[in-house]
Amino acid sequence: MIVVMEKGVSQEKIEDVIGLLESKGFSLHLSQGVERTIIGVLGDKTQKGDLALEALEGVEKVVPILTPYKLASREMQAEDTIIQIGDVKIGGKDLQVMAGPCAVESREQIMEIAEIVKKGGARIMRGGAYKPRTSPYSFQGLEEKGLQYLAEAREATGILIVSEVMDTRSVEILANYVDILQVGARNMQNFALLKEVAKSNKPVLLKRGLAATIEEWIMAAEYILAGGNKQVILCERGIRTFENYTRNTLDLSVVPIIKHLTHLPIIVDPSHGTGKWRLVNPMAKAAIAAGADGLIIEVHPDPSTALSDGPQSLKPEKYMQLMQELEQMAGIMGRSLKPSVNLHKTGTEG
Numbered sequence: 001m002i003v004v005m006e007k008g009v010s011q012e013k014i015e016d017v018i019g020l021l022e023s024k025g026f027s028l029h030l031s032q033g034v035e036r037t038i039i040g041v042l043g044d045k046t047q048k049g050d051l052a053l054e055a056l057e058g059v060e061k062v063v064p065i066l067t068p069y070k071l072a073s074r075e076m077q078a079e080d081t082i083i084q085i086g087d088v089k090i091g092g093k094d095l096q097v098m099a100g101p102c103a104v105e106s107r108e109q110i111m112e113i114a115e116i117v118k119k120g121g122a123r124i125m126r127g128g129a130y131k132p133r134t135s136p137y138s139f140q141g142l143e144e145k146g147l148q149y150l151a152e153a154r155e156a157t158g159i160l161i162v163s164e165v166m167d168t169r170s171v172e173i174l175a176n177y178v179d180i181l182q183v184g185a186r187n188m189q190n191f192a193l194l195k196e197v198a199k200s201n202k203p204v205l206l207k208r209g210l211a212a213t214i215e216e217w218i219m220a221a222e223y224i225l226a227g228g229n230k231q232v233i234l235c236e237r238g239i240r241t242f243e244n245y246t247r248n249t250l251d252l253s254v255v256p257i258i259k260h261l262t263h264l265p266i267i268v269d270p271s272h273g274t275g276k277w278r279l280v281n282p283m284a285k286a287a288i289a290a291g292a293d294g295l296i297i298e299v300h301p302d303p304s305t306a307l308s309d310g311p312q313s314l315k316p317e318k319y320m321q322l323m324q325e326l327e328q329m330a331g332i333m334g335r336s337l338k339p340s341v342n343l344h345k346t347g348t349e350g
């Protein structure tokens with residue numbers, strides 16, 4: 001349930017309500033907005049006797065949360081969650097693009113693509129070092145060596161890094177190298193992994209499962225929030241349908257649905273969502289038009305030689321072109337794609 005406090009209520013009265021709820025063993029989630037303070041209350045009410053909360057001074061009303069997810073819900077937090085890493089904000093007015101190869105293949109490839117990604121204006125680079133491949137005979141990733149290359153590219157360019165963590169035992173190692181931990185579609189309901197990334201202080205990019213309903217997906221996010229990590233970014237990457245022209249069916253309607261149901265930022269992956277590079281540009285723009293907070297896009301210096309997902313990877317020039325078009329889209333949508341700090345500073349301002 002949530003306890004909505006009266007407008008302009010004193011801190012003392014808020015503390016009184018918190019004190020009472022804590023003494024009953026509830027766990028609380030405080031949301032102090034400009035207008036109002038809302039106290040989210042988690043725990044089994046039936047075990048804790050009657051609570052006449054509405055009788056307390058300063059309490060306006062008590063509202064049950066009827067959805068199975070609580071912390072992720074809009075009721076719990078009316079304002080959008082904005083995740084900040086350095087000067088990069090995910091959610092809110094800014095749009096963020098995460099671009100880079102499907103997999104880290106070599107030091108040269110990563111250093112080359114990092115410069116391209118940065119030049120195009122994206123602030124975050126993607127690249128898998130641990131790859132979830134359908135076949136055990138396919139390239140599995142460079143593992144820690146790959147993470148080292150990513151960290152070196154960040155050092156050289158200032159670009160942030162997102163990379164996939166596949167199992168509980170590698171959360172710590174990933175967290176040592178990357179800025180955002182990616183939980184892949186195949187692991188969306190790996191509850192042990194969700195609990196483990198919840199203990200990390202890194203933001204988590206949670207991809208939608210191949211056949212996950214919206215509610216199952218939000219419940220997966222709820223695991224991370226309930227475990228103490230409030231920095232969750234959702235990512236729509238297409239779902240399995242009967243259609244096989246495309247690799248997956250990109251479900252763009254989830255963008256406004258997620259915005260309605262939750263306060264979490266959501267980005268879209270048109271690369272895995274379609275499996276075809278020709279569809280990446282139009283679907284990327286459609287995602288922004290639908291209200292997404294950003295994109296994750298595969299870009300490779302030479303897709304024809306890529307060790308994974310070449311057919312859905314953009315060539316550098318196509319990426320550059322897309323970034324220019326996205327800037328126009330951002331303008332139409334009242335969003336900002338420009339780096340918040342000028343990376344190529346020439347003057348002394350700022």
Ligand code: PEP
Pocket residue numbers: 102128132164183184185186207237269272
């Ligand atoms: C990826 O982004 O590298 C990836 C494997 O995507 P997904 O988990 O969405 O299939």
Ligand code: MN
Pocket residue numbers: 102103272298308309
């Ligand atoms: Mn891929």
